[in-house]
Amino acid sequence: MSLGPNSTEQIARARADLRMGVPVVLDHGAQGLLVLAAETIGPARMQAVRALGGQPVMAITAHRAATLRARPYDGDIARLILPPDVGPAWVQSVADPADDLTNPLLGPFPSLRDGDPAPCRTAIRLAKSARLLPAVLALDVPAPETFAARHGLTRIALTEAEIALSAASPMHPVTAARVPLKVSKAGRVHVFRPEDGSEEHYAVEIGAPSRGVPVLARLHSACFTGDLIGSLKCDCGAQLKAALAQMGAEGAGVLLYLNQEGRGIGLANKMRAYSLQDQGFDTVEANHRLGFEDDERDFRIGAGILREMGFSAVRLLTNNPAKIRMMQAHGIGVVERVPLRVGKTCENAEYLATKAAKSGHLL
Numbered sequence: 001m002s003l004g005p006n007s008t009e010q011i012a013r014a015r016a017d018l019r020m021g022v023p024v025v026l027d028h029g030a031q032g033l034l035v036l037a038a039e040t041i042g043p044a045r046m047q048a049v050r051a052l053g054g055q056p057v058m059a060i061t062a063h064r065a066a067t068l069r070a071r072p073y074d075g076d077i078a079r080l081i082l083p084p085d086v087g088p089a090w091v092q093s094v095a096d097p098a099d100d101l102t103n104p105l106l107g108p109f110p111s112l113r114d115g116d117p118a119p120c121r122t123a124i125r126l127a128k129s130a131r132l133l134p135a136v137l138a139l140d141v142p143a144p145e146t147f148a149a150r151h152g153l154t155r156i157a158l159t160e161a162e163i164a165l166s167a168a169s170p171m172h173p174v175t176a177a178r179v180p181l182k183v184s185k186a187g188r189v190h191v192f193r194p195e196d197g198s199e200e201h202y203a204v205e206i207g208a209p210s211r212g213v214p215v216l217a218r219l220h221s222a223c224f225t226g227d228l229i230g231s232l233k234c235d236c237g238a239q240l241k242a243a244l245a246q247m248g249a250e251g252a253g254v255l256l257y258l259n260q261e262g263r264g265i266g267l268a269n270k271m272r273a274y275s276l277q278d279q280g281f282d283t284v285e286a287n288h289r290l291g292f293e294d295d296e297r298d299f300r301i302g303a304g305i306l307r308e309m310g311f312s313a314v315r316l317l318t319n320n321p322a323k324i325r326m327m328q329a330h331g332i333g334v335v336e337r338v339p340l341r342v343g344k345t346c347e348n349a350e351y352l353a354t355k356a357a358k359s360g361h362l363l
């Protein structure tokens with residue numbers, strides 16, 4: 001094995017670069033794509049991109065393009081031609097719908113039909129995996145290897161980036177320790193670290209559940225607002241407590257605490273979604289206006305951790321049929337759905353109704 005980073009490790013570097021506003025290069029042979037995340041681009045770097053010449057584009061998802069009334073000729077994405085006289089504020093407004101209603105951007109937004117959209121598509125996936133808005137500024141550059149070396153930029157081969165972004169990362173147990181809990185003295189917290197350098201995830205094991213019979217399990221996605229500060233906008237905090245309480249009462253169970261905040265879009269984007277919800281959009285519409293799918297979570301993570309812990313079948317505490325389908329698709333048998341109906345408030349009634357109507361949640 002060489003000492004240098006492999007493509008998965010290069011992706012982890014690229015995520016950090018994009019979050020800081022540093023460009024990365026996607027190498028697809030004689031051509032490369034210079035990529036900057038729209039939300040972190042600053043004036044100096046934007047000027048440096050312009051100084052290279054050529055025609056920069058802004059790649060956004062079809063969901064975001066729909067709000068802007070731009071034509072997504074590439075199906076799931078659109079490549080908008082960057083007007084010659086705009087700066088970072090324009091780029092950020094295209095990416096971020098915060099001011100769409102109060103100060104709408106004026107189109108039209110001419111978009112590219114020609115050329116291969118694949119590098120831009122991968123660049124958007126990279127921005128999403130960095131928990132940034134799914135929008136990038138991109139410019140074709142010749143001789144990508146030389147270009148990246150000259151500027152000290154992270155360079156990843158496009159095909160390898162696509163494979164690394166699609167792969168399920170192996171989950172490695174890091175450590176585990178006894179943590180007596182209110183619901184059970186026999187609590188144990190395990191920490192899992194993915195090989196791809198993304199967020200760690202946790203498992204709370206209660207009692208000593210047998211690996212041979214289906215375990216009472218919950219896959220809980222992190223919700224800073226609901227789990228920690230008592231937000232009334234969702235039911236997460238109540239679900240977390242109720243799930244642990246049921247495991248304590250039964251004497252055994254496993255709760256995975258998955259750091260997939262905001263259904264996988266990250267806390268910053270979830271707060272952007274909350275601002276849009278205050279403008280009148282529901283939870284699904286808000287995700288779409290930001291350019292995301294309704295649910296960006298990768299359920300292979302939960303399945304991988306359960307497998308790593310030796311569980312192959314569960315009694316799943318959930319109201320979300322998609323979680324059941326996903327577990328089964330990724331090799332975890334779900335012998336029973338255990339409903340988890342707690343935490344309804346005046347403030348979250350509409351949110352829960354939207355999840356039932358649009359995402360298939362069982363009330």
Ligand SMILES: Nc1nc2c(ncn2[C@@H]2O[C@H](COP(=O)(O)OP(=O)(O)OP(=O)(O)O)[C@@H](O)[C@H]2O)c(=O)[nH]1
Nearest residue numbers: 220221222223234260261262263273283318319320
């Ligand atoms: N994007 C977005 N995420 C939200 C919003 N409200 C809550 N969340 C996130 O939604 C996720 C809820 O996770 P879960 O409770 O595990 O999932 P669920 O799909 O509702 O399924 P069950 O609770 O198992 O029925 C958490 O990651 C929250 O942070 C919202 O309005 N927008």
Ligand SMILES: [Zn+2]
Nearest residue numbers: 223226234236
């Ligand atoms: Zn929540």
